[in-house]
Amino acid sequence: MASALSRHWQLKAGLTFLNHGSFGATPTLVLEAQRAWRDRLEADPVKFFVEDHEGAMDATRRALGEFLSCAWDGFALLPNASIAVATVFANHALHAGDEVLMTSHEYPACQNSARRAAAMRGASVVVAKLPFPVANEQQVIEAIMGSVTSKTKLAMLSHVTSPTGLVLPVEKLVPMLHARGVATLIDGAHAPGMVHVDLGKLAPTYYTANCHKWICSPKGSAFLYVDAARREGFRPLALSNNAEKPKAGRAQFLTEFDYVGTQDYTAIYAIPDAIAAMRAMQPGGWPAVMKHNHELAIRGRDVVCKRLGIEPAAPDAMLGSIVSMILPGHDAQRHARVMARETKYHDALQDRLLHMHGIQVPVWGVAGLTMRICRISAQVYNSIDEYERLAGALEGELGYERGL
Template sequence: MIKPSQPNWAQYWSLDPAIVFLNHGSFGACPLPVLALQQHLRQRIERQPLQFFGRDLEQLLDQARIDLAAFVGADADDLAFVPNATTGINTILRSLTFEPGDELLTTNQEYNACRNALEFVAARSGAKIVVAEVPYPIESAQQAIELILQAVSSKTRLALLDHITSQTGLVFPIAEIIHALTAQGVDTLIDGAHAPGMVALDLTAIAPTYYTGNCHKWLCAPKGAAFLYVQRDKQAEIRPLTISHGANSPRCDRSQFRLEFDWTGTDDPTAYLCVPEAIRFMGSLLPGGWSELMAQNRAKAIAARKILCEILEVAPPCPDQMIGSLATVPLSDGSYIELQDALLEKFGIEVPIVPYPSAPNRLVRISAQIYNTLDQYDKLGQAIVELSAHH
């Protein structure tokens, strides 16, 4: 297929053309060629279920994991597929054992679902949650590093940290944070829900103890595809949330980690198996492949934030270096639900208005994917001004 000089990138997605969709970050959006492969795989399952699950699946998962491992800079045997990053976080937290007095470090920016999982295991074990308060607006990435490290003590067992924060879209300097924590003997559990496909990942280089990332967001795989990375020497103590046949398998040709995670019961594994095609397709859109795509999306997010800040007359709340392809802009105080609904109903704009626990009490969070255009952010800014005049 010959692509026009200025392609209509939206043609590769089934997104409603009547909606200005500025919320790729929440659930992603899967391109049509990747969905076509998923449909083909589903038909293959239904044609001969036993052949697929009993004979073919293990090898198909192995190949998908090898392709994903190359993309995220890991050894394939250190990865397991999970449905989403929240499952990945729960898997680690509920596999580990904590004692009363142990400290579990996180930040005030941690994603609510994962913070809930941390609260659950802390309440059950008597461990204490220590929260590093990372401000927003924020002046520098260094500020985040210092505040997190200041919260470490001799009792800190584990640090649960976002790579890219969901509410505020901040890209934390995660490599520096991990290395500093590791040097103090603190294991790291990194919630990289937004990272794969937004920022270049090299898990071997940044060396977290545990890392989980979604493939359905910026990588554009189908919903229900994510991965969990576990350092080799920690794998023996990590068990899937669902204990299944692998727990007592007599096989010796694969690790226990592999045997347990690759089969937790009958499910639809096609989202996992489409990850290589998502990597290939998205990487084929621009001449420079993934590096150009990530750079272009980031540049668009920075430009879009500038447009919004000028229209709304607010200062940029963080330095450009802390932005990936998400960006947030503070808004005047008010109801976040009413504004989000009004933007959709009156202007056809789908964008999250995020509640925030300190002033200002709401933010607008924009996503920048290849199908978005700068005029969409201008339309958003003008719509917010118009709605604010009436509220």
């Protein structure tokens, strides 16, 4: 059974939803706010885009600036972090012989953008192999900094890794990389709303995140924060009419990113509503929400690990509110048979958990490794009973696989 707070969401009755991390889930109150924005726009689309759109975008920038402790005018508001990463690679200078550094736990779409940009410019991508399981953050720091060379010009690092759920020590890595002359692109897709983020203090070259994940805004709402020294000449992937219409007293960076063509911007307008709605979910506001979700994720992990007889793959201090567990393995031949099963997801086990047990949770792996990972999420609408249910389902399904 989900928690009492699940009444604020529209998740299907009877579904055990333990995958907030993939696309998020938006509270009904925030969806209603988005609908109000859409109704206002549709009442007179021309007037809205000409007279109201810029103010709505700036209101979102100001809300994010307050939430993330940074200047509001450094935000480019975009549909998702993947587009933000592609935008950085389209703007950041790379030359033949340069190196782009990333880790083995980066999100595949971001890896694709890095490889394409490097190939187009004669640069190369260097992959720092992160351990998993991991014992401490020093292992991560050594793996990343040990991969820096005199040719490294840009490091793309996740704040929270997608496949493995590790909170990387970016507050230590960013200044270390900058001291070596390496610009930083932090993919914080999962971070804001999961862990405390102070962009003013962190001071990366670029930072992007999806607001539709842990801030719980509507789908298609994200940001890219660009350091002040890099904003002049930093441009969107697509240039709208705004590109040739500078506005007096307004930075061209804001003008061009305000409007990149006709699309539904209402998810972006609703980000401040999501920040406020989620703040109200716990008496202690956002710090209490993050603490609750972290503690529930750890409790859920412990329930599953105990049931399956496995050990945690990372220390609690390196986790937020998503946790990846390494499932018990099979011998090589059985593993091949198990992985050959048809699936609409990454692993047929995920299909079976959903369609036979009503549990939505990802089962996947890390590139280059044969281990299978189950990643749980914890949001205020979840309860510990749901992880007990998952533990029982996994135990039964793994037993079934041993008979294949």
